[in-house]
Each structure stands twice: as structure tokens, then as C-alpha cells.
Amino acid sequence: xxxxxxxxxxxxxxxDIVGYxxxxxxxxxxxxxxxxxxxxxxELIGAGDPYRQTVQIIRNIERALKQAGATLxxxxxxxxxxxxxxxxxxxxxxxxxxxxxxxxxxxxxxVRALIDPQMLIEIEVEAEL
Numbered sequence: 001x002x003x004x005x006x007x008x009x010x011x012x013x014x015x016d017i018v019g020y021x022x023x024x025x026x027x028x029x030x031x032x033x034x035x036x037x038x039x040x041x042x043e044l045i046g047a048g049d050p051y052r053q054t055v056q057i058i059r060n061i062e063r064a065l066k067q068a069g070a071t072l073x074x075x076x077x078x079x080x081x082x083x084x085x086x087x088x089x090x091x092x093x094x095x096x097x098x099x100x101x102x103x104x105x106x107x108x109x110x111v112r113a114l115i116d117p118q119m120l121i122e123i124e125v126e127a128e129l
């Protein structure tokens with residue numbers, strides 16, 4: 001492993017089970033794995049509510065970025081995986097509230113399912129310092 005690589009964990013049980021990190025920083029680049037609306041107690045926030053789930057996810061992303069020495073202002077790309085693209089405005093409203101002035105590249109794609117049927121959205125992020 002490169003000496004300038006920093007693996008960042010959220011402490012989620014899935015990280016060990018699957019073998020991944022919440023985020024990886026290599027030099028000035030930070031990659032965040034798909035993030036869901038699970039809070040620090042392991043509970044899903046906003047069941048049935050795309051807006052609330054998106055807000056929780058971005059707060060989780062913000063926490064991981066902070067551990068890597070970054071903020072939301074460093075985000076250059078977001079990828080949103082949603083289970084119902086018809087509700088894009090609800091996801092988009094939350095995304096806009098956090099990223100209105102930052103304006104990262106953004107992708108929203110409908111997927112058949114996420115790991116938990118109550119999860120409506122998962123977001124990946126890339127950031128540059």
C-alpha cells in the first residue's frame with residue numbers, strides 16, 4: 001500500500017464483512033464509497049423519504065470528508081444511485097441545498113435495488129484538495 005494512502009473507516013460492520021473503506025485519500029484525491037442514510041447508531045434515517053435520506057447521506061459524506069482533511073467544498077463529483085428516478089426532484093432538492101454554490105459534476109442513475117429495501121438512494125463522491 002502506498003505511503004501516501006489513508007484509509008478512513010466509519011466503523012460500520014459492513015466494512016469488515018465486504019472488505020472496503022468508507023473513504024480513501026491518496027495524495028490530494030479523496031474517494032468516498034457509496035454512502036447511505038444510516039446514522040451513527042446504525043439506524044436508517046428517513047424511511048420512505050428521498051429528501052431526508054439524501055440529507056442524511058450528505059451529512060455522512062461531510063463527516064467522512066472531514067476525517068480526510070476536506071469539506072464539501074472539495075467535492076468535484078457526486079454519483080447518485082436511486083431506486084425510483086421519478087422522485088428525482090426530491091433527491092435533487094437536498095443535493096442542491098448542499099452543493100448549490102459548489103456545483104460538482106453530478107450523475108443520477110436508477111438502480112433496481114440497494115442492499116436494504118428501505119434505502120432509496122446511495123451516493124458516491126470524489127473530492128480534490
